[in-house]
Amino acid sequence: MTLPVTFLEVVEVRRITPRTARVVFEAEALDDSVGAAPDQQVKLCFPRPGQQVPELPPQSADPMGWYQAYLAIPEAARPLLRSFTLRRRRPGTRQVEIDFVLHGDAGPAAAWAARAAVGQRLGMVGPSALYAPAVPFADAAAAADWVLLAGDETALPAVATLVGALPAAVPAVVFVEIADEAERQPLESGAEPVVHWLSRGGAAPGAVLVEAVRAAELPAGRPFVWLAGEAGAVRALRRHLVDGRGVPKASIDFTGYWRHRLTQDDAPTAEDLADAQERLAGS
Numbered sequence: 542m543t544l545p546v547t548f549l550e551v552v553e554v555r556r557i558t559p560r561t562a563r564v565v566f567e568a569e570a571l572d573d574s575v576g577a578a579p580d581q582q583v584k585l586c587f588p589r590p591g592q593q594v595p596e597l598p599p600q601s602a603d604p605m606g607w608y609q610a611y612l613a614i615p616e617a618a619r620p621l622l623r624s625f626t627l628r629r630r631r632p633g634t635r636q637v638e639i640d641f642v643l644h645g646d647a648g649p650a651a652a653w654a655a656r657a658a659v660g661q662r663l664g665m666v667g668p669s670a671l672y673a674p675a676v677p678f679a680d681a682a683a684a685a686d687w688v689l690l691a692g693d694e695t696a697l698p699a700v701a702t703l704v705g706a707l708p709a710a711v712p713a714v715v716f717v718e719i720a721d722e723a724e725r726q727p728l729e730s731g732a733e734p735v736v737h738w739l740s741r742g743g744a745a746p747g748a749v750l751v752e753a754v755r756a757a758e759l760p761a762g763r764p765f766v767w768l769a770g771e772a773g774a775v776r777a778l779r780r781h782l783v784d785g786r787g788v789p790k791a792s793i794d795f796t797g798y799w800r801h802r803l804t805q806d807d808a809p810t811a812e813d814l815a816d817a818q819e820r821l822a823g824s
């Protein structure tokens with residue numbers, strides 16, 4: 542299965558909320574599947590200090606081969622990889638929109654996004670069918686009695702595409718934790734999801750989200766659940782839904798998007814590895 546790899550050039554940058562930068566990129570190459578499904582995930586490749594453009598192994602028919610070529614680049618020149626979601630592809634173009642949460646300068650992705658300017662270049666790996674769900678979201682949602690989507694602002698680009706793909710007949714409840722009210726974004730959907738915007742205030746990441754879902758009166762029947770955001774919060778939500786509400790594990794699609802006080806380069810913790818095992822078992 543080919544792993545798509547392309548260079549991106551910034552063509553537009555906008556603050557859609559005080560803490561979210563929407564960057565529009567023109568891709569060198571983009572196949573028709575890009576933007577055709579919700580929740581498409583990519584790895585962005587950021588240049589190292591002193592580089593204008595990241596050093597990028599070419600596209601490969603063998604994803605492991607690409608990754609080995611990536612690892613063979615000396616560390617000082619090897620691009621930093623960070624995961625993002627395609628918010629939207631502009632119809633009829635090779636332009637894609639990606640929304641970056643501006644969480645400070647501690648990480649290369651957020652620091653880059655805070656200063657992004659037209660003409661800058663990144664690399665993009667994916668989206669790949671390798672990482673697509675076995676059952677497309679719209680089918681999983683249509684087969685359920687109701688849908689639950691829960692996440693923080695890093696999950697909001699994916700949530701926005703998922704509510705856009707909700708079948709109109711299936712009730713849906715959405716919980717999004719944001720820093721404050723100014724971070725709300727319009728969500729467009731052909732369905733009528735009930736959306737709860739939860740301001741974090743000074744609370745720890747994910748605490749308000751977990752508490753809100755725990756306290757919620759949720760619809761009856763078998764749901765399809767999608768969870769993403771800070772890994773500890775995602776873990777707590779999944780535990781609550783499985784142990785506290787009897788939701789079958791197979792009905793929950795969950796991903797830790799970031800880890801409090803750990804970067805995406807830091808080694809996985811024992812809990813991360815256990816989550817990965819569970820995800821594999823459920824796929």
Ligand SMILES: Cc1cc2nc3c(=O)[nH]c(=O)nc-3n(C[C@H](O)[C@H](O)[C@H](O)COP(=O)(O)OP(=O)(O)OC[C@H]3O[C@@H](n4cnc5c(N)ncnc54)[C@H](O)[C@@H]3O)c2cc1C
Pocket residue numbers: 582623624625626627639640641642643644647648649650651652694695696698699796797798799800801802803804805806
């Ligand atoms: C499949 C997937 C899709 C994702 N989609 C998006 C997306 O569309 N938009 C988006 O903004 N993010 C998205 N994320 C999350 C993003 O990859 C992480 O937030 C990542 O850590 C950002 O990289 P960085 O270089 O800024 O920070 P890192 O170098 O990874 O981390 C540096 C420090 O910042 C902290 N940190 C990281 N993220 C946050 C945060 N959001 N709030 C507060 N502190 C943080 C870390 O705990 C660490 O202490 C996605 C993640 C995954 C796995």
